[in-house]
Amino acid sequence: MPQDLTLILLLSFPLLGFAINGIFGKQLPKMVIGSIATVAVFASFLLATSLFSRLDGTTIVNLFNVLDFENLQINASFQIDALSIWMTLIITGVGSLIHLFSIGYMSHDEGFYKFFTYLNLFIFSMLILVLGSNYFVLFFGWEGVGMCSYLLISFHYNDAQKGIANSLAGRKAFIMNRIGDVGLLVALFMIIGQFNTLEYTKIGHLIESNKALTGGAMFFITLSLFIAATGKSAQIPLFTWLPDAMAGPTPVSALIHAATMVTAGIYLTVRSNFLFELAPFTQNIILYTGLATTLFAAFMALRQNDIKKVLAYSTVSQLGLMFVALGFGAYTVALFHVTTHAFFKALLFLGSGSVIHGMHEEQDIRKMGGLAKLMPITHFTFLIGTMAISGIPFLSGFFSKDEIMAQALHHNTFAYIVLVIAVTMTAVYMFRLYFLTFHGEFRGGDQLKSKVHESGPSMTLPLIILAILSIFGGLLNLPGLFFKNSAHWFDHFLSAGTFGLNHIHPVHLDFATSIQLMIFASIVALSVLIWAYLNYVKKGNIAKDDKDLNGWERLSAAKLFVDELYNVLIVNPILAISDFTGKIIDIKLLRNGVYALADGVLNSANISRKWQSGFLSSYLFWMVFGLIIFVAYYILKISVWH
């Protein structure tokens, strides 16, 4: 099967699923709906693997021409190269697992068919995003996934008490993404202004051909691109929507807000690496934004008690980590972490989903505990996920994180220190979460305890697969000290197959330094593990109530008051201005001004009508007066004349 046909099929399967479920979903039984959606995604996964196996260089597939002006051509065309296909693999692979999971998870929901319709639509938009061969198509997907995420976050809109809150969370996400989109829009305009094209490869060649163009223009372009990235990938300052987005069903959080959509920002940056390479200053901005995000998010996660909130903040923090890598120009490293993160974060979210499902929609870890015995598979997989993310040696997270640390150590010691702190915090809150959830006494009350159950196979199977991936994901990109010849496979794979990256190679530390690094990291992680075990299991500490939190804890629990800050600084002023313009300027000033003018003119009739007194003699008098005026005019005119 030729590549272009494969690609078209790959794109059309999710669309097909979307169409079928959207139109006939009401009539179909749930089993059919679920399997249609899952099969659709899985089919594209298989097609993606076939493309992956036949991958050579960059292939462009042009579908049709959207707009055609003499100085600007815009095509709906797609690009097959290592980067796009790798992203496709992640999206469809993890995606199909999550679809499978959702069949069980959503089984009691009346919006079942709608859920899968949206999910397929999302997969489709996401594929458009990563497969597009130019920024315009990418923008299509970019906004499309935003829309889907809105729909899915506010999915439970008719929930009795949380309904409006859910849809407001969706709105918040949409608006914040829109802010990012404006950044992307501006970037696109400037790119068109600079290069008169939006095709990645063309732009890349143009840049290659004349190295001259750098500096200001590039800085602004990349900056706007990065603003867009902060919107989608929940970086400071636009990260507050992601925790709220947990209002959506848990599979959604797993798919959109952990594995795929939020990594679009990283994808965008990697895709435009040739631009960023010309704008070192932007890279610094990225670096420090990433650092700040990863640090603060990790801190906020420390004292969250909602199982999903913890994971959400950890996602923000991990994304920050990736941006740090991007800041160092280590694109493949960032993508490596994207991959492993997709595995273990999806695993964690699904695990939490399984927990929530078993706990009958209870999300507060203060009500949990001792679930290890009640849901063993969930417990075991969750443990793997936790260890992976907190960098326990030889699990996937360990390697990917270690690469980033290595970059930091090589370029910028300060960054390294910050990262160490952040990573430590990650381990802390993750183990806190794990132990509080699965060990100790069950705190949810007996009648709930009796109802807690392990989830069915359709939910546990994806957990197991993801757990395996989280364990062995690191093998993709083993550092040099393991068997030399095929080390850093992932780096080479991407660099070889992606435009621009073949010029840029992440540094690989020498043997001694990297082994020291790994040992240090392992020590940190393991010590945290032990400390957490002693603290939460042996001592049996449990999460405190909000009232008896001490200073820093309260700060962490209150998320550093960022939302409140935004409300005071941005939201309320805008609302006030809106009120003012709407009520004062528009109504009072303009509209009533018009009325006043009209009335003024028309009411002058009351004066003018007095002239008509009704007395004949006055009429005659005025006629004579008129004559006198005429004569006066005559005299005046003559005097002017001469």
Place this chain on the structure above:
Amino acid sequence: MALILLPLVFSLIAWLLPSAQTRLFGLIGTTINLFASLISVYGFDAQDQLFIDLGLRYVHFSLDSLSYTMIILTNAVFFMVYLSNFKQEITSKKRFSALAFLMQFGLIGVFSTNSILGFYIFWELTLLPIFLILYWFGSFEKPKALLQFFLYTLLGSLAMLLSVIGLLQLTNQQTYEALLAADLNAHGATSIWLMGGFLLAFAVKIPLFPFHTWQAETYTKAPTAGTMLLSAIMLKMALFGLLKWVLPIFDGVATEFWRWPIITLGLIGVVYGALIAIKQQDLKTIFAYASLSHLGLIAAALMLQNEITNQIAIVQIVNHSIVSIGLFLAAGIIESRLQTRDITQLGGIAKVAPRFAFWFAAITFVSLSVPFTAGFIGEFFLIKAIFNAHTLSGIIAATTLIFGAVYMLRAYQIPMFGPTKNSVFEDLSWSEILVFALLIIAAIYLGLSPKCLTDFVATSINQPTL
């Protein structure tokens, strides 16, 4: 010929027909008009230009691809209006049908006339029916609100009349081609004033920032059908006039003089309308200010006289017609079912009317110009044009994306998802669903291949690229 005169004939028929058949006749008539225009455009080559002479001294007609586009838009809008209001009692009134057809006649005249006076005549001709429609079927407590609409429109029209007279005196020409040939730059200041007259008329109709206050009030008081007609097609007359007549004719000194003032007003409108819409409570008011915001953008972009931008502006004009029909239809549906448009009185409709919730959401996203809809193409390129002309203005214009999301989602979520206030809500009827479906299909088609439209109008938009 028949294309132009059919609506007039139908108007007379509708007047003479007994009221019983009016409703059906209206639908049939608009359908016939629509198909007539489609058929005649089928045999029309975008390159050439049809001249039609009715033997009048001051009024000539000529059809080029731009006129055709607008005429088809007009007929489609009227068809939609009839279809969507088919169940409302307004369409059963013979007065309404007669006036609507008369208005259609006027609009088609505006879009197809070839003489400047003819443009003015038809422009004014559309005023008479809309006035009567607003008066008879609107809910104006005091004539003041109705007269405000007229005060504005008349001031604008008379300014335009002065300019028309001045133009005729200055050039002794009245046909479009001759006026294009005439060089007005020689007259310097005079041409600036003449253009000002036209611009005033257009600024009232579009509307631009300080002249917009009639809009919200009229929209809210007007019957839904009237609001649709106003916002979906009447306002477009001004944009059409700007694009077809004023900018090409006054190309040069006058345009240079007015370009940035108008763009500024347009952009003020963009932000101002959006800001106000955020806190409004009446659905129709929100949509009114939204259209203030959207049309300001189009007007601003048109002033740039950029060929690409003009072609895209057509796409955006069509898109705005689609959006405004859809949104006002939704508002009308809510009003006709619940007798209120105040979103603080609404909530939880989505539970009882899932179909309505879906279609309303769809049209909302179209108005948010998400990808795969015409609005996406439109806003993308219009903002791009402004951005290229002046960076800061472009960024200001781009804020419409953000604010748009804010107020549109608010307008959608509170009635649909809010705490349940309305437990009974009769779901959509077939005609309403049909309208929504047609609108969405059109929007998506244009969003995926705007090419078909831009290429079609490209030939009749011959303006120097800035």
Place this chain on the structure above:
Amino acid sequence: MQANMSIGTSLDFFLFVAIALFAIGAIGAMTRKNMIVLLMCIELMLNAVNLMLVTFSTYYGNGDAQIFVFFTMVVAAAEATVGLSIIIMAYRNLKSIDIDMYNQLKN
């Protein structure tokens, strides 16, 4: 237009008299309240003009002004008849010929 010198310089006096008469008539028309008097005042104005016309006609030495005078007299007579009849009708209605009584028609 050769001037007839027979009355040459004294032309002005005639004109002054005529204009004075006209002014008197006008002022009277403005000030007096009795309709009959009003009618007389207007007749006075007309006749002032007649005097003026005659003066000019002798000044220019051509007669058509004098013919005009006859027309004016006829017209004046016609006006007088109509005017008197109107006054009578008005008197029938309001039993008064005081012009100030007639001010029902006003804003």
Place this chain on the structure above:
Amino acid sequence: MDSIVILFITGLLGLFVGMRRQAVLSLSISILGLIFAGIAAYFRGTYISPLASYSGYIPTPSNVIILLCVVSILAVLGGFQRYKQDEEHTGDYLSLLLFSLCGAIILAQPNDMMLFFIGLEILSIPIYVLVGIEKGSATSAEAAVKYFFTGSFASAIILFGIALLYGATGSFQIIEIQSNLAIGIWQSPMAMLGSLFLLAGFVFKIGAVPFHFWGPDVYQGASNAVLMYMSTIVKIAGIYAVLNVFGQIFRDSYFFWIDLIALIIVLSMFYGYITAWKQTSFKRLLAYSSIANAGLMLFALSDILNSNILLFVAAYSFATIPLVVINQLANPTQDAIANWEGIAWKNPLVGVALVIALFSLAGIPPLAGFFGKFSLLLAAVPHLPYAAILALVASVVGVFVYLRLLILALKKPTVQTKQSLSIEQSAVLLLTTLGSLSALYFI
């Protein structure tokens, strides 16, 4: 000339036939006379007026007469309902009407000041009488009194102006006066004063500020039937007199008086339209709107050659007469705008005619009123640009006046009451409406 004769003879005939006390008979006779007069004028279309040799002369002598006849026919038909009420006088009224029409025709086409003055009086005196035909009513009498005294006062002024002109130029022949003035005499005080006095008289006749006072009162006092006639014919004849006499004679002193004209125009339009807003009586409202329209007509003076005054006055008459006819239906006894409420719903023809007439008066295209205004302004803008702008601003107010009337008349009544039209009334409404609608084809 011969149409005058026809009319005069018909008038005399009408007086005798009037003895027979058969309203319809007198009506048909006078209508026939009018038609014949019109036809005669039509066939005399080639008739060269002694003025015709002059550049700047309006080369449409016969059209004016035809228009006058047509408008009189409409007025007679529209007012017949009233005339036939007192059988014994129907003939007299119609004859008076015809006689004054003779005056109007003379006034529109004089070549001699004597003739002009005679025409003026022949036009006015019968109308003095007609205004007072409501013998019973005090207001009618008052109107007659006011019209008579102001009118004769004005004719005295005109006469004075004529005398002064004669003094300056030594002739009554318009041609001679003009040629004499042309060689510079026009700068002599006597000639200038003469021109101003003459102008005053004209302004009085067409009823523009500041000589408008008779208008509202007389209109209100006069019965609708007479109003139809006087509000149109007097204006038409008046404005033609202005153009053919004043405009011709003082062509060379154009720049002397044109500013004064501009002032009069602007004042009349603003005063007329603004004052009309607060009126409660339809006739008064019509009077004030006619004041404004008189101002508008004067634009023709700014460029006599190119301005199509005929179209304007025709449109004006075709819009005014149906409105007065409708007022007859709305206000059979008293006279209040309030009674217009819902009148449009009483009868479809009335509704259509009313809408068309009002929008035509308001100058909304494509109705005749718009083209009248348009053609005037088209010619006037180069000469009086600022006056034109102000005039348009004023006409916005005017539109509001008419819209207020329209809104009232279109208000849907709770109980539908039908009102039947007499045959001649419906004929008038139909003809005028068609006239206003078909303007697009006549320009």
